[in-house]
Amino acid sequence: MPSPLSRFIPHLVGEFPKQFMDLFERVNIPDENEKEEIKRLLWEAYDFGLNSHEGQKRKSGEPYFNHCVETAKLLASWKMDHSTIMGGLLHDSVEDTGVNLADIRERFGEDVTNLVDGVTKLGGIKFTSREEKQAGNFMKMLLSVAKDLRVIIIKFADRIHNMQTIEHLPRIKQHRIAVETRDVYVPLAHRLGMASVKFLLEDLVFKTLKPKEYKSLESKIKSSRKEREKYIKEVSNPLQRELNKLGIDAIIYGRVKSYSSIYGKMVARDKSFDEIYDHLAIRIIVEKVDDCYLALGIMHNQFTPVQERFKDFIASPKSNAYQSIHTTVIGPKGKMLEIQIRTQEMEETAEIGIAAHWRYKEKGTLSKG
Known part of the structure; x- marks a missing residue:
């Protein structure tokens, strides 16, 4: 001891x-x-x-x-x-x-x-x-x-x-x-x-x-990084300008979906990485719920939405408290692009779930020292 x-x-x-x-x-x-x-x-x-x-x-x-x-x-x-x-x-x-x-x-x-x-x-x-x-x-x-x-x-x-x-x-x-x-x-x-x-x-x-498959996919994702960043800017820059005009503070970023998710789609669809259109997603983080719907309207005005790929988990949260708007649009170069729109509070709940409910002040007094 x-x-x-x-x-x-x-x-x-x-x-x-x-x-x-x-x-x-x-x-x-x-x-x-x-x-x-x-x-x-x-x-x-x-x-x-x-x-x-x-x-x-x-x-x-x-x-x-x-x-x-x-x-x-x-x-x-x-x-x-x-x-x-x-x-x-x-x-x-x-x-x-x-x-x-x-x-x-x-x-x-x-x-x-x-x-x-x-x-x-x-x-x-x-x-x-x-x-x-x-x-x-x-x-x-x-x-x-x-x-x-x-x-x-x-x-x-x-x-x-x-x-x-x-x-x-x-x-x-x-x-x-x-x-x-x-x-x-x-x-x-x-x-x-x-x-x-x-x-x-x-x-x-x-x-x-599956270490070999992982390394192969990792290499492909890394090699396409510059092209991916350019594509994200094509989507996010005009959207950011429109949000700024309305006085809406927003964080917009693109992310590659999880490697395991992409690999699962490649196997299920019997396609190569280059043939998987939905390996990229854009996330829009705003301050208020109303801003989520304003951002959605701007996105749908700029790009054609895919109607059957729209889900409003803000109006109808998932059983694990997840809230977000999901929509898919036809982005630049005719590529389908998944968009997620949520508030910062929803982002924390979505990312860390029950951990988001354990915040410092909720635990009361300091532990015994």
């Missing part, structure tokens, strides 16, 4: 390690008055975790605690509260070190302890049948064990980083973890409305299970 005293107390002298500061600078802190206290709490969790995992290495040879920090960074990028980020830093402490829950409770309080305990228990869940792997059944198992949705969010961050570094494991273990990710975590992310997590995990699974 780590010493109750840090090796040094950098918050008194202002000398924090670069790795810690890289994490802290990503943390969302709405109330500046609490910044120093949150910094102290995060430092104590960082230092405790660092000491707990001292001497432990991953298969790559890097310090094991790096994984905990990367997990915490993902949680910070989702704007999770500081207790959840502390849980990310400490999530493997009980399972992989001599630390016990009493140690964590004494240092960090009940909230962080419950998160660490929940993640530890989730790590012990084993699947014995295909039925147990189904997202609905897994959700029930998770909720019965976790009791706090933040535990599941930590588990997603943990799984993402493990998938990102999976190449250091034996191929047979890579395959097992990738299949479990595909069968359990991907559909679960979808059910929880965490689109960015779902697509990222799908691509990591694709990269692991």
